[in-house]
Amino acid sequence: MYAADWSVLWSTQYGPLLLAGMLSTVKLTLLCLSFSAVIGLLVGLVRWDGGRRAKTVSSWYIEFARNTPPVVQILFWFFSASFLLPSWALNAAQDFGLSSAAVVIALSIYHGAFVAEVMRGSLSAIARGQLEAALTLGLGRAQAIRLILLPQALRLATPSLVNEAVSLAKNTSLAMAIGVAEVSYAAKYIDTYAFRGIEALAAATAFYLILCGALVGIGALVDHRLTRDEVRA
Amino acid sequence: MNWAQVWSLDNLRRLFVGELWDGQPGGLLLTVILGVLVIALSTPLGTAIGLLREHRLRLLRIPAAAYVHILRNIPTIVLVFWAYFAPPYLGFEVSRFTSVAIALTLGASAYIAENVRGGVRAVPRGHIEAARILGLSRWQILRLVILPQAFLTIVPALTGRYIVIFKNTSLAFLIGLTDLTEVGREINTRLLVAPLEVYLTLLVLYFALNRCVSTAMRKLEVPRNLNRFFFLPHRPA
Numbered sequence: 001m002y003a004a005d006w007s008v009l010w011s012t013q014y015g016p017l018l019l020a021g022m023l024s025t026v027k028l029t030l031l032c033l034s035f036s037a038v039i040g041l042l043v044g045l046v047r048w049d050g051g052r053r054a055k056t057v058s059s060w061y062i063e064f065a066r067n068t069p070p071v072v073q074i075l076f077w078f079f080s081a082s083f084l085l086p087s088w089a090l091n092a093a094q095d096f097g098l099s100s101a102a103v104v105i106a107l108s109i110y111h112g113a114f115v116a117e118v119m120r121g122s123l124s125a126i127a128r129g130q131l132e133a134a135l136t137l138g139l140g141r142a143q144a145i146r147l148i149l150l151p152q153a154l155r156l157a158t159p160s161l162v163n164e165a166v167s168l169a170k171n172t173s174l175a176m177a178i179g180v181a182e183v184s185y186a187a188k189y190i191d192t193y194a195f196r197g198i199e200a201l202a203a204a205t206a207f208y209l210i211l212c213g214a215l216v217g218i219g220a221l222v223d224h225r226l227t228r229d230e231v232r233a
Numbered sequence: 234m235n236w237a238q239v240w241s242l243d244n245l246r247r248l249f250v251g252e253l254w255d256g257q258p259g260g261l262l263l264t265v266i267l268g269v270l271v272i273a274l275s276t277p278l279g280t281a282i283g284l285l286r287e288h289r290l291r292l293l294r295i296p297a298a299a300y301v302h303i304l305r306n307i308p309t310i311v312l313v314f315w316a317y318f319a320p321p322y323l324g325f326e327v328s329r330f331t332s333v334a335i336a337l338t339l340g341a342s343a344y345i346a347e348n349v350r351g352g353v354r355a356v357p358r359g360h361i362e363a364a365r366i367l368g369l370s371r372w373q374i375l376r377l378v379i380l381p382q383a384f385l386t387i388v389p390a391l392t393g394r395y396i397v398i399f400k401n402t403s404l405a406f407l408i409g410l411t412d413l414t415e416v417g418r419e420i421n422t423r424l425l426v427a428p429l430e431v432y433l434t435l436l437v438l439y440f441a442l443n444r445c446v447s448t449a450m451r452k453l454e455v456p457r458n459l460n461r462f463f464f465l466p467h468r469p470a
Binding site for chain 1: 303305306307308309310311314315318319322323324399400401402403406407414417418421431436439443444
């Protein structure tokens with residue numbers, strides 16, 4: 001039977017590495033979460049009620065982003081950023097760390113596509129009359145969307161968005177493919193250099209369970225707040 | 234642009250079939266083999282777990298629920314690492330291909346279990362009662378009444394799951410399996426000057442593969458085609 005030695009997890013040599021990895025995972029998750037929310041909201045609005053050409057372009061983006069592996073998208077951005085990004089964006093990316101920037105760009109684009117589909121779905125689920133009534137009452141189009149449609153759409157979208165957030169948190173582990181020192185990278189490192197793979201993997205697994213559990217919990221709170229004063233038929 | 238360099242005959246062979254002539258399938262072929270194997274394994278496993286979650290015995294329901302909730306919250310990479318790096322500590326070796334297949338199967342089965350559960354719940358209660366009154370056994374009710382209807386409702390959801398499986402096969406390269414992603418990485422490392430072309434090629438290949446998956450799955454949205462998987466007559470008698 002295997003004799004586990006858990007002290008490796010808080011040894012001065014590997015403990016800080018693991019902790020930094022966890023912080024890095026949380027940071028990547030939050031960054032990608034905010035960017036993909038913005039992308040998803042904008043593209044979702046276009047998909048829902050945009051011009052014909054804008055709809056076609058955004059549907060191509062969604063189809064392509066959703067049907068290709070996120071890890072290949074990360075590799076693509078990591079190796080091709082210098083060819084694709086304008087120089088100011090490249091400089092910003094390099095200041096941030098090119099590999100982390102590639103992960104943020106790739107995962108925001110990947111999950112933005114999923115968020116866009118969720119937003120389109122929930123916007124379409126709201127009766128068309130709502131928009132028409134708002135416009136008739138003298139609200140501008142932007143106002144009607146912001147004040148009448150989005151609050152209702154978000155209420156419908158919360159459960160799916162929580163699933164997306166969990167999936168995003170899990171996908172930040174792909175960052176290790178290009179050497180970003182997040183928590184799975186740290187686990188792999190401890191396996192390679194301290195031969196304590198089981199302990200390290202157990203720590204990483206527990207960390208992901210807690211992180212995803214926290215996201216689900218936050219989602220439940222938000223859902224509760226959004227739906228508490230909903231009139232039930 | 235360096236398309237000619239990227240799409241040299243040798244590179245195309247490696248991208249599509251790997252070292253198949255030397256008995257080592259790789260590239261797109263390996264990705265497809267892995268994906269199809271994982272689908273074939275995770276669908277029955279997920280169905281079983283999904284049915285256990287609806288079982289009347291709590292002793293069976295709770296472990297099944299734990300299985301689903303734990304596996305759904307662990308990144309696939311961590312599962313792959315468990316399957317590949319943990320066994321040697323316990324004194325045995327698992328091949329790269331087997332460990333990736335096991336990890337992807339476990340991860341996918343948890344999601345499929347949730348889909349199947351949803352599908353089973355959507356079967357009208359009256360159908361099951363009618364089948365029981367007609368004298369069908371529990372197993373017959375499951376195979377002839379519940380599962381065909383449940384799967385018919387979840388075909389679109391399963392299509393999404395299967396696409397995720399094919400996307401996740403790209404993690405095989407992390408433990409050194411020469412799947413499509415790894416071949417692309419090798420070509421990129423050798424050329425150095427054409428990352429854009431190499432990775433665009435990979436993305437387009439994966440896109441085409443997943444398009445084939447959705448097209449094939451759309452055929453199963455017709456009951457006549459789906460029923461073959463449950464050994465039912467092709468047409469209602």
